[in-house]
Structure formats: C-alpha cells, structure tokens
Amino acid sequence: MKRVALAALAAFMTSVAAVPAGAAATADAASIVRGGRLYDNWSRESKERLPNHPNPAFKTKQVRVAAADTWRCSECHGWDYKGRHGVAGIRGRRNTDPAAITAVLRDANHDYTELLHESDRKDLANFIAYGQVDMQSLVETARRAKSAVPIFGKLFASACATCHGLDGDRLREIPPLGDGARQRPHEILHVILNGHPGGRMPALRTLGEDAAAKMLAYLQTLPSVNLVASIVNGGRLYDDWQIHAGGPGQALPHPAYPPKAYYANAPAMTWRCKECHGFDYKGNQGEYASGIHATGIKGIRAMAGADPEQIMGILRNGTHLYGAVLKYRDLLDLANFVSQGQTDMDAAIDPRTRLSRGDADRGAAHYRAICAGCHGLDGHFTAKRTLSREARANPWESLHKILNGHPDEAMPALRELDRKVIADILAHIQGLPERH
Numbered sequence: 001m002k003r004v005a006l007a008a009l010a011a012f013m014t015s016v017a018a019v020p021a022g023a024a025a026t027a028d029a030a031s032i033v034r035g036g037r038l039y040d041n042w043s044r045e046s047k048e049r050l051p052n053h054p055n056p057a058f059k060t061k062q063v064r065v066a067a068a069d070t071w072r073c074s075e076c077h078g079w080d081y082k083g084r085h086g087v088a089g090i091r092g093r094r095n096t097d098p099a100a101i102t103a104v105l106r107d108a109n110h111d112y113t114e115l116l117h118e119s120d121r122k123d124l125a126n127f128i129a130y131g132q133v134d135m136q137s138l139v140e141t142a143r144r145a146k147s148a149v150p151i152f153g154k155l156f157a158s159a160c161a162t163c164h165g166l167d168g169d170r171l172r173e174i175p176p177l178g179d180g181a182r183q184r185p186h187e188i189l190h191v192i193l194n195g196h197p198g199g200r201m202p203a204l205r206t207l208g209e210d211a212a213a214k215m216l217a218y219l220q221t222l223p224s225v226n227l228v229a230s231i232v233n234g235g236r237l238y239d240d241w242q243i244h245a246g247g248p249g250q251a252l253p254h255p256a257y258p259p260k261a262y263y264a265n266a267p268a269m270t271w272r273c274k275e276c277h278g279f280d281y282k283g284n285q286g287e288y289a290s291g292i293h294a295t296g297i298k299g300i301r302a303m304a305g306a307d308p309e310q311i312m313g314i315l316r317n318g319t320h321l322y323g324a325v326l327k328y329r330d331l332l333d334l335a336n337f338v339s340q341g342q343t344d345m346d347a348a349i350d351p352r353t354r355l356s357r358g359d360a361d362r363g364a365a366h367y368r369a370i371c372a373g374c375h376g377l378d379g380h381f382t383a384k385r386t387l388s389r390e391a392r393a394n395p396w397e398s399l400h401k402i403l404n405g406h407p408d409e410a411m412p413a414l415r416e417l418d419r420k421v422i423a424d425i426l427a428h429i430q431g432l433p434e435r436h
Ligand code: HEC
Pocket: 039, 042, 055, 056, 057, 058, 059, 070, 071, 072, 073, 074, 075, 076, 077, 086, 087, 088, 089, 090, 091, 092, 093, 101, 104, 105, 109, 110, 124, 128
C-alpha cells in the first residue's frame, strides 16, 4: 500500500510539480516534515507517553482543553503559527538560527525535559525555521484554485484513497476529509504538508506549497457525512454498539450502572445505551421506569434537536466514558441519532395496551414484500423466538429495529418510509402466531 502511494507521488512530481529549492536545500526535508508532525502531536509521533497532568504553562481558564492537548505545540501556537489562547506565535522565528530555537524548547515555558529527545528538538527547530508556510494566503489560494482540482483528484485517488477511500470518508477515527478541510483548513493543510503524527501518510511538502493548497481545494470538494446513513448507524449503535462494532463486549460493568439493578452482573448489557435510556428514549419516565430494565436514569428525549457536538461532549464525559471505547465517527453517528433520529414512540404505539396504532391488514402486503424473505410468512426470528412475541412484549424495541435495522445484520432500516406504513407493519407482526 505504501509503495503504491509513493510510486504515484513520484510520478505526479515529475508530471506537474517542480521540487522547490529554498527550504529543502537549507535543512533536510525529512527533518522539517517530522518537525511538523511533532508540532502537531509530538507524543503520537515519538510514541513518548504524555504526563498525566495538564501543562502548567497552559495559563488560560477561559477555554476547556483536554489535558493531553495542553502539551501540543499546535494548541498554544496555532495552526496558522500565530499563537492561541493568549500565547504568542512562532512566525518571528522563520529563517532564524535553529540552535537558538532549540534553546527556547528548554526554557521555563517548555518543560518537556526528557519527553523530547535531542533529535526531536532539532526537527522541531528545523520546522520552525524553515517549514512554516503562510497559511492565510495558501487557504486563499485554495479558495481560488477550484479549476485545478481534477488533477489533484487523480493524485488523491492514487496516493490517498488506499487509506481514506475515494470519498475521503473511510477512516472512522476522523471526520470525513471533506468536512475537516472545510471546517479546519489551516490544520488540514498542515497535515497535507507534513503528514499526520505517528502515521505512514505521505507528506506533500516536496510537491511545493501551491500543490498542497490545491490538494486542500480538492479535499474541500469531497462529500460530507450522509446524515440518514449516520442516523441509522447511530440507531444500531444505540441498540448494541459492542455487537455492531464487533470485538469482545466490555468485561466490567459501566460505572454509571446502578450496582443493585438487574443486569449488574452482565457487564456487556450495562454498556448499551438502551439499557439506561430505554427503547422509548424516555428512561425513568417511560417503559423502563420499572421492571428488569429499570435504572432510575433519565431519558434522552430532551436532547432531540440538540447540537451533535454538544452530545458528543456528553458521550465523552466522566459519566459516560465512551471516548475511550468508540471512534470519532461512531460518536458522531450516535450524536446524530440522539439529535435527529428519535421517534415519537407514542404516535405509533399505545403505551397502555402496548399495541401498534397501525392497521395489521394494510401491513400484510408490506410485510410479505419487505420482511418475509428473511423472517418467513410466520415471522420466525431465532430458533426459539418469534417476531410476534418480541413485538408484543417490547414493541418499542421492535419499532426501533424496524426504523434503524438490527446491529451487525443486513436487516434494512425503514426510517425513510411513511410512519403510518411502519405502524401497519408493526401491527401485522404483533398479530402473527406467537409460536413456530
Ligand atoms: C502551554 C502553552 C505552550 C505550549 C504547549 C508550547 N509553547 Fe512555545 N511558548 C509558550 C509561551 C508562553 C512562549 C513565550 C511567548 C509568550 O509569552 O507568549 C512560547 C514561546 C515559544 C517560542 C519562541 C517564540 C518567539 O518568537 O520568541 C517557540 C519557538 C516555541 N514556543 C515553540 C514551541 C514548540 C515547538 C512547542 C511544542 C514542543 C511549544 N512551543 C509548546 C507556550 C507554549
């Protein structure tokens, strides 16, 4: 994979771009790009462990920044190198003596001691002296460069798509590249030029700053998250993210799960969103107010329509801890589901009788067309259970699954169909025989 990418890069360089002299001649280009990656995130690049405490040099209390990020050069000095959070920039050190910069990296503001090796300081200094580009004007170049985009599409398809996918949205650790490039152009340009920390991504600095700006312009044309697909995936994760994302279930109970509640001895269960917040999304105000699923925890209805960023913050917080077990895109899908995907269950199901408000006869034809291929006319589900029994015992769960599909299964998600049709299908499966 790496060889293909590099071969494509080499071919591209000889076809369109002249390697710029200047910087590369002054210092080793490999040292500059490595310095750029250390500047982005030195701990990831050098595989050196971060201190557990926040950086004492991080003075501002105005913004909340994760402790780990307070150690990143980029957090204090910015992606445009002009400084952030009241800290000065590093622009003034362009084309100055790298040895003097190395000395700064040992001063009182930079208590990195043995966390940075001598070679790291040298690479950082080379980056600061010779690697800083004029971000503002390059982002402006990207804005005007849309006509140069097709040829960069070819470079992307050959050198980048192996990892990122042709639409730039294959990696679940990061937002789709299109969204990143539109929302954080300076940071993305820094990564295009230098590669990303700790990775094997090719650095495009050798192609020249202009080429990097045009790659940014190309990335800005790539698609955003598909909202419906994201919501549906979020719905499946809400149901059971451990099964849906694959891999082993959690071995210890979720710390927020009440130790006296029914599933306390079934750790994997306690990590499912639905276990604490309910399939009717009402938590202690709904179906899970009592019975084996009761936890006393509130629902998520109040967060319908909320900003997905805010919801992602909740999922990463000290109560939930999902930042440690789920990838960026999973958190985003869950947030989109919470914000846009919650259905008003009462409109489809009478909570008193647990029966669908739909019409079973009208649902029959839809059931035969859409469901019977997998579930048969009798609605079998597993060897022992039937759809009918499940749909009468917990119609909210059945409805959630009809709308969003079943975790890690090919079952179609029907949320884009008319809600009346869906209620009719639910009524139909409630009326099927309870036994095989
Ligand atoms: C917690 C914030 C913080 C972090 C993180 C940080 N610095 Fe600094 N840096 C400072 C402060 C404060 C100064 C002094 C300038 C000022 O008072 O604004 C400074 C000054 C500098 C200067 C001198 C600027 C000049 O023009 O004299 C350089 C170069 C520099 N830092 C590089 C780095 C590098 C490289 C890293 C990452 C290894 C880094 N810094 C991480 C806070 C930080």
